[in-house]
Amino acid sequence: MPAPRPALVPAPTQLTHRPGHFTLDQDTSLRITPGAEPAATLLRTLIAPATGLPLTAAPDGPFVLAHDPGLSGLGTEGYGLTISPDAVLLRAAHPTGLLRGIQTIRQLLPAQALANGPRPGVPWQLPCVEITDVPRRAWRGFMLDVARHFQPVPFLRRYVDLLALHKLNVLHLHLTDDQGWRLPVADYPLLTEVGGRRAQSMVGPAGSDAFDGTPHQGAYTGRELRDLVTYAAARGVTIVPEVEMPGHTRAALAAYPELGTVPGRRLDVWTRWGVCDTVLGVHEPVLDFCRTVLDTVLDVFPSPHVHVGGDECPTTEWATSPAARQRIETEGLSGPGELRGWFLGRMGTHLLERGRIPTAWAETGEGLPPEFTVMTWRDPEHTRIALKRGHNVVSSHHSATYLDYAQSTSPAEPPAQPGTVVDLRAVHDHEPPADPTTEGGELLGVQAQLWTEFAPTAGHVDYLAFPRLAALADRAWHGASPWPQARARLIAHGARLAALGVRHGPFDPYVPVPHRFGEEPR
Numbered sequence: 107m108p109a110p111r112p113a114l115v116p117a118p119t120q121l122t123h124r125p126g127h128f129t130l131d132q133d134t135s136l137r138i139t140p141g142a143e144p145a146a147t148l149l150r151t152l153i154a155p156a157t158g159l160p161l162t163a164a165p166d167g168p169f170v171l172a173h174d175p176g177l178s179g180l181g182t183e184g185y186g187l188t189i190s191p192d193a194v195l196l197r198a199a200h201p202t203g204l205l206r207g208i209q210t211i212r213q214l215l216p217a218q219a220l221a222n223g224p225r226p227g228v229p230w231q232l233p234c235v236e237i238t239d240v241p242r243r244a245w246r247g248f249m250l251d252v253a254r255h256f257q258p259v260p261f262l263r264r265y266v267d268l269l270a271l272h273k274l275n276v277l278h279l280h281l282t283d284d285q286g287w288r289l290p291v292a293d294y295p296l297l298t299e300v301g302g303r304r305a306q307s308m309v310g311p312a313g314s315d316a317f318d319g320t321p322h323q324g325a326y327t328g329r330e331l332r333d334l335v336t337y338a339a340a341r342g343v344t345i346v347p348e349v350e351m352p353g354h355t356r357a358a359l360a361a362y363p364e365l366g367t368v369p370g371r372r373l374d375v376w377t378r379w380g381v382c383d384t385v386l387g388v389h390e391p392v393l394d395f396c397r398t399v400l401d402t403v404l405d406v407f408p409s410p411h412v413h414v415g416g417d418e419c420p421t422t423e424w425a426t427s428p429a430a431r432q433r434i435e436t437e438g439l440s441g442p443g444e445l446r447g448w449f450l451g452r453m454g455t456h457l458l459e460r461g462r463i464p465t466a467w468a469e470t471g472e473g474l475p476p477e478f479t480v481m482t483w484r485d486p487e488h489t490r491i492a493l494k495r496g497h498n499v500v501s502s503h504h505s506a507t508y509l510d511y512a513q514s515t516s517p518a519e520p521p522a523q524p525g526t527v528v529d530l531r532a533v534h535d536h537e538p539p540a541d542p543t544t545e546g547g548e549l550l551g552v553q554a555q556l557w558t559e560f561a562p563t564a565g566h567v568d569y570l571a572f573p574r575l576a577a578l579a580d581r582a583w584h585g586a587s588p589w590p591q592a593r594a595r596l597i598a599h600g601a602r603l604a605a606l607g608v609r610h611g612p613f614d615p616y617v618p619v620p621h622r623f624g625e626e627p628r
């Protein structure tokens with residue numbers, strides 16, 4: 107009987123199955139051309155725990171990892187993979203393409219290869235295939251909010267590996283918000299000492315007035331974040347940092363009240379969920395503060411894109427602040443409504459002068475300098491508007507990419523962000539509106555968002571993230587496929603998620619998952 111065809115997620119651009127298989131055993135050696143060493147290291151690192159295979163290097167090894175800059179049509183991330191009964195050839199024009207191909211090889215092995223402990227007795231066979239694979243979208247991201255609920259670095263490393271398995275290439279870390287500040291800044295130690303801890307958290311369904319009475323705290327060290335950047339780079343994943351401004355800054359204001367709009371006011375790190383009125387002031391020392399924070403960000407994160415937030419910035423405090431009124435006058439602005447764009451524009455200049463790309467949430471698709479890359483989250487129409495205005499855009503439309511919404515209407519669903527349901531099909535179906543005739547910016551790609559007000563534990567994050575993130579990855583890399591096929595592939599892919607200990611949510615809206623919700627991942 108022929109071996110079952112592995113259901114790859116994302117599906118490759120071109121895939122041909124052939125008869126037979128290649129067997130990996132203790133004697134299988136790798137032929138590694140210059141530039142392919144990182145891919146060899148990654149392959150060994152990823153499959154050694156389950157398989158115990160050494161995959162030593164040998165000049166005549168049958169398993170070839172070939173970096174060939176002369177290959178055309180593969181771009182930075184594409185690769186070609188040929189598996190025959192007596193040889194494996196993985197080729198790419200760029201080392202990153204080899205990293206993507208390694209993840210395909212990993213998925214072609216039996217799912218037990220993904221386990222984090224020995225799985226003796228499994229035949230480590232790769233089916234014979236011919237694959238040419240090139241991503242459709244350049245930016246395939248996942249945003250994790252570590253401000254509302256802190257997650258330690260081992261958890262982030264695990265997510266980097268989960269993203270890489272799905273050929274996602276951006277982990278966007280939402281590092282600061284009203285409810286917590288997680289990024290150390292040497293000149294402002296109270297940001298993490300005071301801003302990294304809140305007295306308690308809201309619990310229960312949205313809008314409830316119940317609190318847990320338990321402090322929540324956490325912050326990273328610079329060393330931890332630098333190590334995370336290196337770990338992610340070895341897997342072809344870029345960490346995009348986000349520091350929120352000028353709204354969503356209550357934790358910073360609790361640490362340094364003088365950054366606010368009301369002199370002498372003391373604030374707590376916010377314990378509620380929602381949008382809070384307190385925002386940064388617009389006096390010069392606040393701009394100096396933000397530039398210092400950004401300089402720390404630049405020092406830790408080499409990412410070309412640096413995110414400065416910019417969403418949900420109420421103007422009520424600016425409307426009554428003498429310093430804000432003076433700023434409006436000296437800058438010739440029409441009113442408080444223009445201060446957000448002015449503020450972000452100043453920060454954008456600081457980043458551009460240092461060779462980085464300022465990035466922000468698009469509230470309307472307008473109001474920011476065109477050099478900003480924007481994430482359009484509110485309305486699909488904002489994507490079109492922003493592109494027309496010359497922005498590069500990452501589509502983050504909430505009704506298809508916000509994984510904090512419930513994934514089914516089942517009463518068994520745990521508390522989630524209210525407003526809508528984002529099921530697996532909705533994520534799979536998301537196609538950003540892009541008018542190819544429009545001169546202007548470029549649609550860089552798509553990104554899933556996981557805000558964590560309702561996701562306090564690692565198991566809960568898993569439950570919300572998967573399998574929807576796998577569906578997003580499939581669409582972003584491969585493009586559209588007929589839903590019945592995509593669904594069947596995603597369900598088969600569940601065996602890999604199970605091998606990895608991912609406590610995923612439902613594949614179908616009314617079908618319960620085979621584990622207890624909220625269990626911690628292995």
Ligand code: ACM
Binds near residue numbers: 417418467483
């Ligand atoms: C957002 O959801 N406030 C970007």
